[in-house]
Amino acid sequence: xxxxxxxxxxxxxIPAYNEGGSIRRVVNEARKLVPGVPILVIDDCSxxxxxxxxxxxxxxVISVPYHLGLGGCVQxxxxxxxxAGFHYVIRIDGDGQHxxxxxxxxxxxxxxxxxxxxxxxxxxxxxxxxxxxxxxxGIWFFRQVLRLILDKEVHDPTSGFVGVSRQALEVFARxxxxxxxxxxxxxxxxxxxxxxxxxxxxxRPRMAGQSTITAVRSFYYVLxxxxxxxxxILKYEGKRRKV
Amino acid sequence: MDRLxxxxxxxxxxxxxxxxxxxxxxxxxxxxxxxxxxxxxxxxILSQWQWALLQFAQFLGVNNAPFALLLIILSLFVIVFxxxxxxxxxxxxxxxxxxxxLAIIEYQLQHVQEKHPPTDxx
Numbered sequence: 001x002x003x004x005x006x007x008x009x010x011x012x013x014i015p016a017y018n019e020g021g022s023i024r025r026v027v028n029e030a031r032k033l034v035p036g037v038p039i040l041v042i043d044d045c046s047x048x049x050x051x052x053x054x055x056x057x058x059x060x061v062i063s064v065p066y067h068l069g070l071g072g073c074v075q076x077x078x079x080x081x082x083x084a085g086f087h088y089v090i091r092i093d094g095d096g097q098h099x100x101x102x103x104x105x106x107x108x109x110x111x112x113x114x115x116x117x118x119x120x121x122x123x124x125x126x127x128x129x130x131x132x133x134x135x136x137x138g139i140w141f142f143r144q145v146l147r148l149i150l151d152k153e154v155h156d157p158t159s160g161f162v163g164v165s166r167q168a169l170e171v172f173a174r175x176x177x178x179x180x181x182x183x184x185x186x187x188x189x190x191x192x193x194x195x196x197x198x199x200x201x202x203x204r205p206r207m208a209g210q211s212t213i214t215a216v217r218s219f220y221y222v223l224x225x226x227x228x229x230x231x232x233i234l235k236y237e238g239k240r241r242k243v
Numbered sequence: 244m245d246r247l248x249x250x251x252x253x254x255x256x257x258x259x260x261x262x263x264x265x266x267x268x269x270x271x272x273x274x275x276x277x278x279x280x281x282x283x284x285x286x287x288i289l290s291q292w293q294w295a296l297l298q299f300a301q302f303l304g305v306n307n308a309p310f311a312l313l314l315i316i317l318s319l320f321v322i323v324f325x326x327x328x329x330x331x332x333x334x335x336x337x338x339x340x341x342x343x344x345l346a347i348i349e350y351q352l353q354h355v356q357e358k359h360p361p362t363d364x365x
Contacts, residue, residue: 001354042346064346068339076343083347178339 002038002060008087010107012039013077014059015070016094020048021208023094027057030092030100037103040080041094044073050094070160071178082166082173090163096207098161102199106163109199116168116194117185119154120161120201127202134218141222142183145229150190155198157183168194177232183225187232247309248290251316255287278326282319289315 002011012030016023023041030039041054043063054061064076074091081089090106092098102120109118131139135158142157160182164172171192177184189196262279265271289296289312300311 001351060350062346062350064342066342068342072339072343075339076346079343080347080350 002040002084004085004087008111009085010034010037010088010090011081011084011086012037012100012103013074013081013089013091014039014041014054014094015044015073015077015091016041016046016050016054017044017067017070017073018046018048018050019094019208020046020050020053022096022206023050024053024057025207026092026094026096026100027054027059030103031058033100034103034107040077042073042077044068044070069179071176071181074181075172075176078164078169078172078176082169086169087166088163089169091160093160097203097205099202099204102161102201105199105201106161109197110163110165113195113197114165115197116165116192117189117196118163119156119159119196119198120163120203121156121159121198122201122203123155124198124200125202132218138218138222142225145226146183146186149187149229149233154186157186159201159203161201161203177228180221180225180228184228184232187229191232191235248293248296248312251286251290251312255283255290258283259287275327275330278323282316282323285319286312286316 004011012034014023014026014030019026027039027041030037039059041050041059041061043051043054043061045064045067051061051063062076062080064073068076077091078089088107088110090103090110092100092103098120106118106120109115139156139158143154146152146154146157162182162185168189171188171194172185175188177188186196259280262271262276262283266273266276289299293308296308296312299315300306300308303311303314305311305314
């Protein structure tokens, strides 16, 4: 069972759903590049061998009994990390898009800057990454929306390559957006007057599997996230039941 | 108009019957049946008490009493559906939190059992 072994311990969190084709390589890479850092995979009730593959590679695995979706899955990891006493959590995807060699970059920025969240941005390294037209439009749209709300530019608002500090962990362990959580999470942080920074990273193509965000779903994504952002701005947390 | 009002009354009685039957069979909890019973009672009263219906129609500025009745029924159902959306959202939140906690406890338990395997009582 993973536990923090030092005062400001880091945990790597990998939410995974049907990532049997890539999870072993992702865990192996992470173990090689950041040795000694505990890796927790949250298996979101995968129908393939994600759990076995992750365990074979040496990760600890928490398997949720039914499919929660990305947000619920990430929140389970945050909950565990917070309760276990970890100080920092860096989340990478199980499909191999997030290169673990950037984990130390995010970690150093988290510690040095003392911000509550660090985002690995694919748009800060001078290269324009290849994304679909629909995704490109979506990212541009949300950049404008977030600039209005946060009063700050977010270059890669849909990046899931993020590191959070214990303060943000405490908030996210209690309340975290369920579907497409990245953008809404920024609004949640802003409401707490928490700060975030972006660091340049290079993202790779998926090692296996297909993205769940298809062209049709992109439209739903934009509507859903936009509504989620508005709701998060208006949300009254005071009377919410603590579960 | 009378036929429409009688149909509404019939449907209200049917709804009340269905709700009582569901309570008896424990298919619906009493606290959640109250919304449906209230809606059915309002429909029944307004369909059989024409004076009240006309007052309502006048209040709403509608000349046609059956139209006012349909408007009231629609509003009642929108309120009931909204109430159930709130209940479902609450249940989903609780369900997710429980699922996460269960998964974490299961993970911790596995590790405890690996460390201290259960001994054979024989």
